[in-house]
Amino acid sequence: MSTADDVDAALTRLAREESGRVLALLARRLRDLDLADEAVQDALATAARRWPVDGIPNNPAAWLFTVARNRAIDRLRREASLRRRTLTAAPDLVRAADDGPMIPDPTGTDAMILEPDEQPLADDQLRLMLLCCHPALDRDTQVALTLRLVGGLTTAEIAAGLLVQEATLAQRIVRAKRKIRDAGIPLTIPVDLSERVDVVLGVLYLVFNEGYLSRSTDAVVRVDLVDEAIRLTQALADVVDDDPEVLGLLALERFHRARSATRTDHAGDLVLLDDQDRTRWDRHEIAAAERILVRAIRQMQPGPYQLQAVIARHHAVACTAADTDWPSIVAAYRQLVAMTDSPVARLNHAVAVAMADGAHAGLAELERVDGLDRYHLYHATRAELLHRAGRPAEAADAFAVAISLTGNEAERRHLTRRRRAVLGA
Amino acid sequence: MEYMILLYSDESFEMPAPDTPEFGEFMGEWMAYNQKLIDGGHWVSGASLQPTTTATTVTKSFGAAPSITDGPYAETKEQLGGYYLVSAADLDEAIALAKEVPIPVGSFEVRPVAFRPDAA
Numbered sequence: 001m002s003t004a005d006d007v008d009a010a011l012t013r014l015a016r017e018e019s020g021r022v023l024a025l026l027a028r029r030l031r032d033l034d035l036a037d038e039a040v041q042d043a044l045a046t047a048a049r050r051w052p053v054d055g056i057p058n059n060p061a062a063w064l065f066t067v068a069r070n071r072a073i074d075r076l077r078r079e080a081s082l083r084r085r086t087l088t089a090a091p092d093l094v095r096a097a098d099d100g101p102m103i104p105d106p107t108g109t110d111a112m113i114l115e116p117d118e119q120p121l122a123d124d125q126l127r128l129m130l131l132c133c134h135p136a137l138d139r140d141t142q143v144a145l146t147l148r149l150v151g152g153l154t155t156a157e158i159a160a161g162l163l164v165q166e167a168t169l170a171q172r173i174v175r176a177k178r179k180i181r182d183a184g185i186p187l188t189i190p191v192d193l194s195e196r197v198d199v200v201l202g203v204l205y206l207v208f209n210e211g212y213l214s215r216s217t218d219a220v221v222r223v224d225l226v227d228e229a230i231r232l233t234q235a236l237a238d239v240v241d242d243d244p245e246v247l248g249l250l251a252l253e254r255f256h257r258a259r260s261a262t263r264t265d266h267a268g269d270l271v272l273l274d275d276q277d278r279t280r281w282d283r284h285e286i287a288a289a290e291r292i293l294v295r296a297i298r299q300m301q302p303g304p305y306q307l308q309a310v311i312a313r314h315h316a317v318a319c320t321a322a323d324t325d326w327p328s329i330v331a332a333y334r335q336l337v338a339m340t341d342s343p344v345a346r347l348n349h350a351v352a353v354a355m356a357d358g359a360h361a362g363l364a365e366l367e368r369v370d371g372l373d374r375y376h377l378y379h380a381t382r383a384e385l386l387h388r389a390g391r392p393a394e395a396a397d398a399f400a401v402a403i404s405l406t407g408n409e410a411e412r413r414h415l416t417r418r419r420r421a422v423l424g425a
Numbered sequence: 426m427e428y429m430i431l432l433y434s435d436e437s438f439e440m441p442a443p444d445t446p447e448f449g450e451f452m453g454e455w456m457a458y459n460q461k462l463i464d465g466g467h468w469v470s471g472a473s474l475q476p477t478t479t480a481t482t483v484t485k486s487f488g489a490a491p492s493i494t495d496g497p498y499a500e501t502k503e504q505l506g507g508y509y510l511v512s513a514a515d516l517d518e519a520i521a522l523a524k525e526v527p528i529p530v531g532s533f534e535v536r537p538v539a540f541r542p543d544a545a
Binding site: 134185 | 426428513514515516517519520536537
């Protein structure tokens with residue numbers, strides 16, 4: 001007999017691991033994302049109601065598919081019978097409605113091809129990811145849709161993870177599904193696949209960063225976006241076999257996760273890389289990340305995510321902060337700057353230069369960074385370098401600017417502490 | 426599905442003068458693009474518009490008499506200069522068609538058609 005905890009865990013696993021795949025398959029077969037999503041949500045709600053009573057089925061994924069498929073077919077039958085009755089009463093109305101989105105005929109082939117034991121194809125999952133990250137949707141929407149439809153998170157969980165209002169997020173998802181339907185955004189593998197995979201990577205990287213930076217401890221519903229990002233990146237890696245940049249992002253995420261236990265102290269305050277207890281870094285996670293990175297780099301197609309993973313690896317394998325191979329990190333950042341021309345990459349390059357060649361050299365590099373005036377880490381970095389260069393008053397001013405710009409409570413506490421320390425010194 | 430591709434570009438951009446080789450090349454690109462839409466079964470209709478200096482805007486407001494003003498509806502850096510109405514399988518195909526419009530600098534808004542009374 002399964003306990004309530006077992007059932008809860010199985011329900012979570014069903015939503016996170018299986019619902020996206022089942023949705024991907026149903027959406028392709030029905031050619032209607034909304035109908036497929038509604039059917040899957042219905043089936044998940046049925047599971048939450050039935051499983052505590054009936055027990056966990058032997059094959060939860062097959063159970064979910066069968067229940068969702070039956071829900072979808074039921075609804076199509078209801079709509080078809082309504083349509084037949086309306087057709088008799090008001091043929092004009094039906095014809096006008098037929099110009100809208102297509103409703104497959106449940107008595108015809110569309111419903112028949114929903115075989116009870118059908119398995120989702122790897123391509124189904126990819127198609128769904130590409131749809132959620134379609135360039136015709138804005139970035140916030142891509143993130144919300146990916147977490148909701150591919151990741152199987154609830155709107156409450158996503159809202160808590162992204163620190164937005166649940167109503168706002170739900171509204172965003174409803175609007176997106178409407179645009180997908182009305183503008184005819186297709187569920188296909190496009191010809192410009194690598195361009196589109198780049199968009200998916202951008203979304204997953206953002207989810208990862210959200211999780212990494214804003215790990216909220218006070219939220220009622222806790223969801224670890226770092227783990228979600230890793231799971232989704234792994235799922236993408238599984239379907240676009242050995243794409244070096246996908247593997248690069250996956251390695252990057254896992255190098256960071258290996259250190260996550262040491263990033264904050266008991267009070268939830270940030271602990272800088274230099275001060276982290278390296279004996280508590282997860283060696284298995286680091287080894288796994290290294291294996292993934294090797295698979296990526298072997299293909300000799302360098303890219304921004306692989307370079308960031310290379311940098312993360314240099315940190316992860318240094319036994320002490322003093323052992324860090326800063327010249328190699330400087331070289332990797334230089335390549336990253338050349339490849340992306342990103343101001344954040346320039347900022348990090350300046351930090352690496354400061355570590356390799358001293359605070360004065362780092363400050364000189366920092367002078368060449370443009371466009372980060374509103375970015376708190378730019379000012380925090382400048383403050384640290386000014387402090388190390390023996391200019392405490394300027395350092396304190398720069399900390400004050402950084403404090404005024406950060407939205408994260410743990411970071412604000414950290415910066416305030418640093419400012420006080422600099423002034424006291 | 427049908428999509429309207431609205432072509433916005435800077436109309437002060439000089440067109441090549443007629444009777445120059447550049448003009449022939451310029452028109453050739455448009456003819457080739459139009460032919461491509463026709464051959465691919467995408468063509469529904471299309472037109473280029475005279476510049477916004479010829480535009481007149483009629484504005485209606487509940488109850489009040491319509492007002493007539495000289496000029497386009499919105500004064501923007503890029504103006505509506507023409508449109509295509511195309512038939513495409515989905516948004517991706519419509520976007521691919523919009524990408525090939527032979528205007529080097531501009532923005533092309535792709536909008537699905539909701540209803541067209543004279544549609545076949």
